[in-house]
Amino acid sequence: xxxxxxxxxxxxxxxxxxxxxxxxxxxxxxxxxxxxxxxxxxxxxxxxxxxxxxxxxxxxxxxxxxxxxxxxxxxxxxxxxxxxxxxxxxxxxxxxxxxxxxxxxxxxxxxxxxxxxxxxxxxxxxxxxxxxxxxxxxxxxx
Amino acid sequence: xxxxxxxxxxxxxxxxxxxxxxxxxxxxxxxxxxxxxxxxxxxxxxxxxxxxxxxxxxxxxxxxxxxxxxxxxxxxxxxxxxxxxxxxxxxxxxxxxxxxxxxxxxxxxxxxxxxxxxxxxxxxxxxxxxxxxxxxxxxxxxxxxxxxxxxxxxxxxxxxxxxxxxxxxxxxxxxxxxxxxxxxxxxxxxxxxxxxxxxxxxxxxxxxxxxxxxxxxxxxxxxxxxxxxxxxxxxxxxxxxxxxxxxxxxxxxxxxxxxxxxxxxxxxxxxxxxxxxxxxxxxxxxxxxxxxxxxxxxxxxxxxxxxxxxxxxxxxxxxxxxxxxxxxxxxxxxxxxxxxxxxxxxxxxxxxxxxxxxxxxxxxxxxxxxxxxxxxxxxxxxxxxxxxxxxxxxxxxxxxxxxxxx
Numbered sequence: 001x002x003x004x005x006x007x008x009x010x011x012x013x014x015x016x017x018x019x020x021x022x023x024x025x026x027x028x029x030x031x032x033x034x035x036x037x038x039x040x041x042x043x044x045x046x047x048x049x050x051x052x053x054x055x056x057x058x059x060x061x062x063x064x065x066x067x068x069x070x071x072x073x074x075x076x077x078x079x080x081x082x083x084x085x086x087x088x089x090x091x092x093x094x095x096x097x098x099x100x101x102x103x104x105x106x107x108x109x110x111x112x113x114x115x116x117x118x119x120x121x122x123x124x125x126x127x128x129x130x131x132x133x134x135x136x137x138x139x140x141x142x
Numbered sequence: 143x144x145x146x147x148x149x150x151x152x153x154x155x156x157x158x159x160x161x162x163x164x165x166x167x168x169x170x171x172x173x174x175x176x177x178x179x180x181x182x183x184x185x186x187x188x189x190x191x192x193x194x195x196x197x198x199x200x201x202x203x204x205x206x207x208x209x210x211x212x213x214x215x216x217x218x219x220x221x222x223x224x225x226x227x228x229x230x231x232x233x234x235x236x237x238x239x240x241x242x243x244x245x246x247x248x249x250x251x252x253x254x255x256x257x258x259x260x261x262x263x264x265x266x267x268x269x270x271x272x273x274x275x276x277x278x279x280x281x282x283x284x285x286x287x288x289x290x291x292x293x294x295x296x297x298x299x300x301x302x303x304x305x306x307x308x309x310x311x312x313x314x315x316x317x318x319x320x321x322x323x324x325x326x327x328x329x330x331x332x333x334x335x336x337x338x339x340x341x342x343x344x345x346x347x348x349x350x351x352x353x354x355x356x357x358x359x360x361x362x363x364x365x366x367x368x369x370x371x372x373x374x375x376x377x378x379x380x381x382x383x384x385x386x387x388x389x390x391x392x393x394x395x396x397x398x399x400x401x402x403x404x405x406x407x408x409x410x411x412x413x414x415x416x417x418x419x420x421x422x423x424x425x426x427x428x429x430x431x432x433x434x435x436x437x438x439x440x441x442x443x444x445x446x447x448x449x450x451x452x453x454x455x456x457x458x459x460x461x462x463x464x465x466x467x468x469x470x471x472x473x474x475x476x477x478x479x480x481x482x483x484x485x486x487x488x489x490x491x492x493x494x495x496x497x498x499x500x501x502x503x504x505x506x507x508x509x510x511x512x513x514x515x516x517x518x519x520x521x522x523x524x525x526x527x528x529x530x531x532x533x534x535x536x537x538x539x540x541x542x543x544x545x546x547x548x
Contacts, residue, residue, distance in 0.1 A: 002448055003545070004441045005302035009311045010432035012319050017431025020240060024321040056239035059232045059335075077321040120433045131467040131479045131493065 011120060021057045022105045025075040026098065029065035036087035040070035043091040051095065055102060072098055076106025220330025222262035222338050228253035233323075233335025241320060241408075243424075244416040251415060255407035258339035258400045260392065261328030269407035276410030280308040281380035283425050286522045289539070292436065294513050296545035297371055301382035302439045307429055309381055310402045316428065317401035324397055339400035340392075348396060422524065437510050445505035449482065449489070452512060452546045459485040461508070463501040466491065480504045513545070 014020055030044060031037040044062060052060045065071065069087040072094070076082070082101055086094045217224070228234055228249040238252055251272075259268045284307045288300055295303065306312060317337070325336035332338060342348060374382035395403075413421040442448065449461050466479040480500035481491045490511060492503025517540055526536035 002443050002547070003296055003298060004443070005296075005298040005439050006441050007302050007309070008306050008434070008439065009309070009315060010306045010434040012315070013431060013433050014319070016433075017427035018242060020319060020321065024236065024240070057236055059236040061232070077319065120435075122435075129493075131469070131477070 013120070020077065021055075021102070022077050023058055023074050023102050024077055025059045025061065026101060027071075027073040027075070028060070028062045029068070029071045029073070030062070031064065031066055031068055031070065034067060034069070037070040039088065039090045039094055040086055043094045047091050047095050051098060058102060072101055074101035074104065074106075076104070078106045080106045080108075082106070217330035221264075222257045222267060222328055223253065223330055223332055223334040225250045225253065227334050231333055231335045233333050235335075237320070237322065237335055241428075243412065244420050246420075247412055247415045251411045252408070253334040255411050256322075256334065256337050256404055257328075258337070258395060258403055260340040260395045260400070261338040263392065269403060272407035272410035272414070273403045274406075274410070275413060276406035276408065277380075279409050279413055279421060280406060280425070280429070283422065283524065284308050284429070285380065286524060287430060290520045290522045291516050292514060293517065293540040294515050294542040294545070295436070296513060297375065298382070299436070299439050299513070301374070301378075301380075303434065303436055305381045306434050306439070307432065310398055312429075312432070313405040314398040314401040316405055322401070322404065324400070337400055337404055339397075340394040342394035342396055346393070418524070418527065436514060440506070440510055440513070442506050442509065445502055445509055448546050449505040449508055452509065453484055455546065458487075461489060461505070463504060465497070465500075482508050509546075 014022075028040070028044060028048065030040045032041070048060070048062070052058075069085050071083055071085050073081055073083040082104060084097045084101065086097055089097070217227075231249070231253070234249050234253055234256075238247070238249060243252070254267065255269045255272055257268045259265075259270045262268045265271060281304065284304050285300075288295060288303050288307075323336050325332045325338050328338035328340060369384065371382075374384065378384050409421065409424065412424050446461075446463075453459065453461050461482050461484050463480050463482050466481045468476065468478045470476040471478075476495060477493055478495075478497050478500040479491065479493045480497065480503075482489045482501070482504040490504045490506070490508030492500050492505075492507050494500035494503050519537070520539065521534055521537040522539075523536075526533045
């Protein structure tokens, strides 16, 4: 066999074809007794049904967590989870936090400084090569 | 081109419950110790799920008692979640919305696509038949895309490219990226939004099955044989593998196998419920949109010899390698740039640390540019399917005379 082939796996490009929202589950925890959950309780009664309807791709669970602060926990496709404590927040602030969790990718937050831009696509212009540069560019100074 | 009658297939495959005559499954696991309908409890499963339809069984001897008097079967005793649980599963509807599946695809079918034959051996309730259809569709769409867009692709590379787009590893990765979770153990009480399959026991040797244990249809183990391309073309699958998994499905499957079956079954279900256009759209957005650089799949052994055979076959002048530029010939890291010429035409160019390496790379580059030729306007066969103005006008594709055999 003069020619053999290498088996690989094609790489995903989320959003190039289909877009898969990375947040797959949101857990809402509340407490009936504690005052820090007052905003959460009214959020669960008033805002959450509309939020759930607007985001059908997220599984939403609501469960009590007695004598603890209210928490929203997001589970992501990459296996990580993010939790935000929403104690003493009003329903609007809680909605903002829920949207933050919905839009997050699940990756750790890190600074995107001085990191080279990477692309899977080949550059149209090609890579600069010293062997193909014009003569005057070739004269390197050491 | 004649189009498959999906509505007839649909009525056959999608019956939620068996009627007087059980619907014939297109595909049954060959390794089952007993036929399905010889086990009494599966008869009861059929009765359980029959509450969703009003079609009675025709044979009076097997007629179940009316649903109100039927003894209630605990869900824990069922091998897989009942269809009635699909509507109340948050996971399942979230998955449906996440994949932007057409609304014509019901949640019950999505739930059925998640049930592996290892979890529920009943072919009316598991996804084996859907997976068979989906496997053929995935293979067909990938093959027509590759063959129409890259008509000169060698057969081995074509197989590898098919594997990269819709092979087992890719489908398992797709399942992960879709956010499908697997149930720890299948059962009737489990959420139907989880992938239901029986896991293979730790310590089981799956190397033979994973590496494509080559047991042909005649039952002869060919794992020690060198498989030629002719053999792979005739009796191989869409990846050129001749494999029948050595593992018994009842003994459990790996997560990769279960994920593979699920994705195939989902494609088959989309085809049956929503038709060809939706399936092609689903395929294009989830599989064809993945990135694959075909030029990385080639592994040449003797590129210079192949190139001179190619030039001889095509009537070009014999290829000549010429040094284009060099640096540091006497240093410990020299670089040579060599071009391969056929007469005045430069066929390819490569850089290497020795003259020979650079020449080999240049010949490989020339061969790749030949093999990866792509016509500009392409009509794939499935676009021309359909009656009247549904399909595009068929424009024949380019067919190459074949790869270079040195």
